[in-house]
Amino acid sequence: MELVSASLLLLLCLCCILLASAWKSRNQRGQLPPGPTPLPLLGNFLQLDRTNVIHSLEKVSSDPRWGVVFANGERWRQMRRFSLTTLRNFGMGKRSIEERIQEEAQCLVEELWKTQGAPFDPIFNLSRAxxxxxxxxxxxxxxxxxxxxFITLNKLIFxxxxxxGLALAQLYNAFPGILEKIPGPHHVGSKCSQEIIRFISERIKLQQATLDLNAPQNFIDCFLVKxxxxxxxxxxxxxxxxxxTTFNLFFAGTETVSTTLRYGFLILLKHPQVQEKIHQEIDAVIGSERAPTVEDRGRMPYTDATLHEIQRFSDILPMSLPHTVTRDTRFRGYLIPQGTYVYPxxxxxxxxxxxxKTPEAFAPERFLSENGCFKKQNAFLPFSAGV
Structure with a gap:
């Protein structure tokens, strides 16, 4: 009898919670941007197409130009300021980032020469570089x-x-509160992350043991000094x-850049006329006797435009990272409550x-002015939205 009473009480409490959640949601709907009515607790989870989450989100979004995101917290501010400053001024008179890129580009070219013209898979060569x-x-x-x-690290990052990029991961990101409590293959990403973190932690311990506070040699040393x-x-x-922070540098930098490079090569294979124009510009500005430098960019508008169009057209990160609204925010007549996740x-x-114009077509010319100079586009966000 006591078991039945307890079960009925639990069921009654659950019903009350669901009703309260539904009532709260109903009262807020008049102020939120228009969209499908969410279910209590589950939200819009069941209304998404798991095989194409991005398309589903585009259909339910209230405004295709809704690109406002928010980030918050003193931790974010301090880490971002330190990372940008350290990377910008890295080396303190020693080798610059540009020199490191030039060195690695030469190593990559030498690795490609080893294939002697035979077919090969460039995925891991580009990723390792x-x-x-x-x-x-x-x-x-x-x-x-x-x-x-190093091979193991790159396989984990890959x-x-x-x-x-899988629909399962996108669902997990959109509904972490639900899926993190459910066992299944959607936890694969977390396991990979833990392995990468273990690699980084071991390396940090090694550098702690040899740290010279007066002469930091790299990003980790600079952080340890702080x-x-x-x-x-x-x-x-x-x-x-x-x-x-180190994990974010690897994850945000390695595969995004190497994937963009792979897409770029595939796109150029389909557009030999673009290849030809780039070659002509490279021969005219750089030649074959030296490595390219950052200073060359301003004199190579067509190459610059092509790189921008590759980033726009490939669209390798169609769904940005979530940001949280830090306070109740009025936007275009709607109220977005504090704590709401926003996914640009x-x-x-x-x-x-x-x-x-014709966004489905690959056209570097959209980033060029009438006189052939590079032209910025406002609708260009390959590096995400928000700060």
Whole structure:
């Protein structure tokens, strides 16, 4: 009898929670942007097409130009400021980031020459080259392409990034509160992340043991120096944040750049006339006797326009990372409550008919003015939205 009574009480409480949630949602709907009515607890989870989440989100979105995102927190501010400053001024008179990229580009070319013209899969060569640039900045040294630990790291990053593009991962990102409590294959990404974090943590321990506070050699050293200063008791410079900041540099940089390069090669194979124009510009500005430099960019408008069009057209990150609204916000007459997750859909920007003529076509000319100079486009967000 007691078991029946307890079960009835539990069922009654659950019904009350569902009704309260539905009532709250109903009262808020008049102020929220228009969209499908969410279910209690589940939200719009069951209304999405799991085989094409992005298309589903585009259909339910209230406004294709809704591109406002928010980020918050002192941790984010301190980490972002430190990372940008350190990367911008990296080296303190030593080798610049540009020199490291030039060195790695030469190593990549030598690796490609080894194929002797035979067919090969460029995926891991490109990934290792980009990853090595980040390793050089973060750890202070590059790795040989055949180094076992380096190969394992890049396979993990590749697997984690590929998983992030699956519909299952996008559902997980959209409904973490539900799916993180349910066992299943959607936890694969988290397992890969933990392995990458373990690699980074081991490397940090090695650098802690040899750290010279007066002569930091790389990004991790600079962060460890900040940790030792401890001038502000509320500082965010902790070991945990060092690990996660380094992880973000690898994950955000390695596969995004290498995937863009792969898409670029495939696109250029389909557009030989674009290849020819780029070759002509390279021969005229750089020639064959030296490596390209950042200064060459201003004198190569067609190449610059092509790189921008590759980023727009490939659209490798159609769904940006979530941002949280830090306070109740009025936007175009609607109320977005504090704590709401906002997901900018970058595809709606890159393929907006109002901003791009024939967006489904690959056309570097859209980034060129009438006199052939490079022209910026407002509807261009390959590096996400928000700050």
């Amino acid at each position: 980009v990853s090595n640039v980040i390793c050089s900045i973060v750890f202070g040294n590059r790795f040989d392409y055949e180094d076992e630990k 697997k984690r990034f590929r998983f992030a 940790m030792e200063q401890k001038q502000n008791p509320a500082t965010e410079f902790s070991l945990e944040n060092l690990v996660m 859909l970058l595809s709606t920007v890159h393929f907006d008919l109002e901003e791009h």
